[in-house]
Structures are given as C-alpha cells and as structure tokens.
Amino acid sequence: MTAPWPCLPGPSAWLRDIFMRARFYIHETNGPPIVLLGRNGRRPPGRAAESGALIQSRHPFVNIGYDHGNGITMAGPTLIIGATGGIGRALTHRLHAAKQPLFLIARHREPLEALATEVGAGWATADVLEEQGLRDAIAQATGTGDGVSGLAYCVGSIVLKPFKAAKTGDYLDAFRLNALGAATAVHAARDALAVGHGSVVMFSTVAVQQGFPNHGVIAAAKGAVEGLVRSLAAELAPAIRVNAVAPSLTNTPLAGPLTNNEQMAKAIAGMHAIPRLGEPDDIAAAAAFLLSSDSSWITGQVLGVDGGRSRLRTKG
Numbered sequence: 001m002t003a004p005w006p007c008l009p010g011p012s013a014w015l016r017d018i019f020m021r022a023r024f025y026i027h028e029t030n031g032p033p034i035v036l037l038g039r040n041g042r043r044p045p046g047r048a049a050e051s052g053a054l055i056q057s058r059h060p061f062v063n064i065g066y067d068h069g070n071g072i073t074m075a076g077p078t079l080i081i082g083a084t085g086g087i088g089r090a091l092t093h094r095l096h097a098a099k100q101p102l103f104l105i106a107r108h109r110e111p112l113e114a115l116a117t118e119v120g121a122g123w124a125t126a127d128v129l130e131e132q133g134l135r136d137a138i139a140q141a142t143g144t145g146d147g148v149s150g151l152a153y154c155v156g157s158i159v160l161k162p163f164k165a166a167k168t169g170d171y172l173d174a175f176r177l178n179a180l181g182a183a184t185a186v187h188a189a190r191d192a193l194a195v196g197h198g199s200v201v202m203f204s205t206v207a208v209q210q211g212f213p214n215h216g217v218i219a220a221a222k223g224a225v226e227g228l229v230r231s232l233a234a235e236l237a238p239a240i241r242v243n244a245v246a247p248s249l250t251n252t253p254l255a256g257p258l259t260n261n262e263q264m265a266k267a268i269a270g271m272h273a274i275p276r277l278g279e280p281d282d283i284a285a286a287a288a289f290l291l292s293s294d295s296s297w298i299t300g301q302v303l304g305v306d307g308g309r310s311r312l313r314t315k316g
C-alpha cells in the first residue's frame with residue numbers, strides 16, 4: 001500500500017534521521033516516494049520487506065520506523081538494562097547488527113561507556129536498586145518524547161541456598177533485583193513504550209517451571225517476574241507487549257561460580273536433552289525475536305531457552 005510522501009509527524013532528531021535515510025533510499029532506488037503502511041507494529045507485506053522501506057503504522061499510537069528487511073522495525077531506541085552482562089552484551093551486539101538504535105544502562109561506567117561507544121548507543125549509569133537513579137537514567141532515553149521501541153531488563157541473580165539457610169533478606173534482595181527493578185523500569189518507560197508501540201523482555205529462569213533443590217529464593221523471585229509479565233501484558237495491551245525468556249544455566253559472568261568448575265559444568269550440561277550449557281547468544285536470539293516485529297502477536301509469554309530442561313527428562 002502506498003501513500004503520498006511525506007507522511008511524517010512532527011520533527012525530531014530520529015525522525016529527521018529516518019527522513020534523510022528514506023530520501024537517500026528513494027534517490028538510490030530511483031523509485032517513487034513511498035510510505036508503507038503497517039498495522040500494530042506488524043511488518044507490512046510487499047516492499048516493506050525490502051531493506052530500507054519506510055514504515056508508518058495505522059495504529060493510533062504513532063509508530064513510524066525504518067524496516068531493514070530483517071524483522072526489526074525501529075521506532076526509537078531500545079533500552080537494555082544490564083547491557084554489559086553476558087546476555088545483555090550479546091543482545092546489544094545482535095540489535096546493533098540489526099541497526100536498531102540503543103540506549104544502555106548498567107552500574108559500572110567504564111565497561112558501559114566502552115560498549116556504548118562500540119555500538120554508537122546512548123548510555124547512563126544507574127543502580128536498579130535505587131529507584132530515582134533508575135528513573136533518571138530511563139528519562140534520559142525517553143526524554144525526547146519520540147517513544148522507545150523496546151526495553152530489555154537483563155539484570156538478575158542466581159541464588160542457590162538450602163531452604164533452612166535462606167534468610168528473609170535473601171528473599172527481599174532477590175525480589176528487589178529481579179522483579180521490583182523490572183517493574184520500576186517498565187513503569188518509568190511506559191509512556192515512551194506506548195508511543196513507540198514497544199516490546200518489553202524480562203528474564204525468568206528454568207527453575208520456575210521445574211523444581212530444583214536449593215532454588216527457593218531465586219524461584220520465588222523469578223516466579224514473581226513471570227506473574228508480572230502476564231499481568232503487565234494484559235494491562236498494557238495493545239500498546240505494549242510484555243514477554244520473558246527463561247534460560248537454563250548459561251555461560252555468563254553471573255553463572256561463573258557454577259560454570260568455572262569444569263566437572264560441575266559438565267555434569268549440569270549432561271542434564272539437558274541438548275547436552276550443553278547455554279551461550280549468551282542463545283538467550284539473546286530469543287530476546288531479540290521478542291523485541292522485534294516478527295513477534296508482534298506474542299505477548300504475556302515465557303519462552304524457555306533451556307536445552308529442553310524445563311519440559312524433558314531424557315534419563316531416569
């Protein structure tokens with residue numbers, strides 16, 4: 001479907017950028033000025049699938065983007081909180097390769113600044129346990145009023161403790177970091193996510209679907225994340241989609257205490273139907289899919305990326 005050019009809402013930095021790139025595309029292809037119309041963030045058919053097509057949604061929420069022919073339709077930056085970790089970094093690289101503009105958040109400035117410089121992203125340091133700091137950082141990304149197209153909350157913990165040793169503080173700490181931080185991040189970004197018709201991705205764990213000894217603290221906190229995903233997905237639809245990825249043990253700095261022990265890593269790998277540990281990019285691939293317009297009819301879901309561990313028992 002075509003419409004007369006131009007067909008753009010008010011000026012802003014990223015719209016000007018899209019405008020310039022669209023003009024370049026039109027010039028390069030010698031084609032007619034086109035604006036392709038899509039619905040609900042879905043990738044429209046026909047020429048929109050070509051690299052460089054300009055998209056405008058008919059959805060009441062303004063959703064104009066630049067489809068690179070890879071399923072990622074941009075409508076403002078994607079926020080990655082915990083961008084310098086194992087999974088956050090892999091996701092950052094994936095989305096950068098898909099030419100998605102990014103805004104990165106973590107606590108430590110040096111690795112964050114280096115990563116942001118590498119991928120040309122905006123960035124801000126913040127501790128998710130300090131509410132105002134987190135809100136201020138997110139406001140830096142959303143302050144233009146242009147909307148954001150995604151938010152990935154890649155912060156979390158792995159707490160392994162026998163039930164008899166777990167203290168009240170362990171439960172509260174795990175809840176604050178894994179669930180409350182995610183809720184606060186979405187709360188701070190919700191208007192911008194609505195404008196950008198955005199997608200939220202949180203992280204659970206295989207230990208919610210499958211009971212394991214010594215996982216009570218983390219299973220309780222991640223169970224809260226899964227409940228949050230379903231509730232927010234219902235409440236924020238149709239403007240914002242909310243999903244989670246639930247990994248099994250994955251080779252990241254967080255899992256180091258388990259994976260650095262070769263014997264233990266081998267034993268745990270062998271418990272999976274696909275007998276290896278996860279790699280950060282296994283998890284990032286699922287998160288990138290849930291952030292992209294290829295998943296535009298998926299919301300309120302928890303996607304297990306776990307070598308089959310949550311569902312399958314191949315031994316015994």
Ligand SMILES: NC(=O)c1ccc[n+]([C@@H]2O[C@H](COP(=O)([O-])OP(=O)(O)OC[C@H]3O[C@@H](n4cnc5c(N)ncnc54)[C@H](OP(=O)(O)O)[C@@H]3O)[C@@H](O)[C@H]2O)c1
Pocket residue numbers: 081082083084085086087088105106107108109126127128129153154155156157158203204205206246247248249250251252253254255
């Ligand atoms: N790896 C696994 O085996 C596994 C399994 C199941 C679920 N998960 C979940 O997957 C998600 C990503 O895990 P990961 O393994 O990639 O973790 P990771 O390697 O430890 O990375 C964590 C990231 O979050 C940042 N961060 C940590 N605490 C923060 C805080 N208080 N405020 C702001 N940023 C903070 C870290 O950077 P700074 O230190 O600079 O802040 C880093 O960028 C988590 O939710 C985790 O629970 C992981």
